[in-house]
Amino acid sequence: MVVVKLKAFEEIVSKLKGFRKIFILGCELGSGRCKNGGLKEALELSERLKGLGFNVVGVKSPGGTCILERIDGRERSLLKEAKTKGSEVIVSLACGAGTQLIAENVDVPVITGVTTLFIGAEREGRIFNEYCIACGDCIISDTGGICPVARCPKSLVNGPCGGAIEGQCEVDKEIPCIWYKIAERMKKLGAFKSLCESAPFKDYRKSVYPRRLILEEKS
Ligand code: SF4
Ligand code: SF4
Structure with a gap:
């Protein structure tokens, strides 16, 4: 699985200067699995941002943000929703691939709330070890x-x-x-x-x- 880590709240906020209306997109498949960017973390982030006066117009966490077919189908409607709700910026908690796919499909800025770390193996539901760097020649x-x-x-x-x-x-x-x-x-x-x-x-x-x-x- 692709392992991601939430960025520090202050760093996320620093990228949101000048924006008020925010849409947050997590990813259940990868980020959610490693408890660093699924729906739970997206909702927590939303609450903290609201506490600073931001207007969070939507929070969603599709399964598999990095799957283009889904972006073309069901998930694209999420992006449409982000647009119709007047989002000025999207905060993505998906991995680097998912976040780039979102950016390719919307006209507003997309900032990442996570760092993509590695392809890892999960142990005990809480330990993630790097097992693969996708080197291209196994x-x-x-x-x-x-x-x-x-x-x-x-x-x-x-x-x-x-x-x-x-x-x-x-x-x-x-x-x-x-x-x-x-x-x-x-x-x-x-x-x-x-x-x-x-x-x-x-x-x-x-x-x-x-x-x-x-x-x-x-x-
Ligand atoms: S071979 Fe690699 S893993 Fe083993 S001691 Fe050297 S650096 Fe460490
Ligand atoms: S050899 Fe390369 S592809 Fe195979 S597990 Fe290691 S990093 Fe991944």
Whole structure:
């Protein structure tokens, strides 16, 4: 899932200078899931903004703001609603992709109330760890299903770097050296030898932005 973090209230307010009528859009699918920009947070933000004298003309939190088809259909009506209610600005709590799609579909300024952090895995409903940076050339078939690109601070595909102390990363002692984890896993799978023989091949040309995926027409 895409993990986002709400910006400080003061920072959001600083971007709203000169505006009075505000429409707030969250996103239930991503931001809501990580409790940093779904309906609950959008309503809380609305109350705080009202407390400062802003006129919040609408608060909505669609599921999947970043899905163009939805923007074209049901969600577009939300944007129409924002327009008919005379919003001067939209505050989006959707991820960077969702917020950009909103901006492409409205004539008023769109400001973001969140920072998009990473693609992460959720634990215990409250801990989100970065597991993937969408590097464009996935190599985890060769590393026991564990990603060193996202989970080693040096993104080494031929680790370990040699700096680990008792299995902990030299850059961040709070986390395990992911290459120790990869080695353990590969040993368990009986595939350690193959890991030692050759480092995974990674094609960095596939990391050049902006990337896109076009689905083939099915015949
Ligand atoms: S190798 Fe790349 S695509 Fe695969 S999990 Fe890691 S960052 Fe994501
Ligand atoms: S100690 Fe391990 S996880 Fe940390 S930077 Fe070195 S190889 Fe990467």
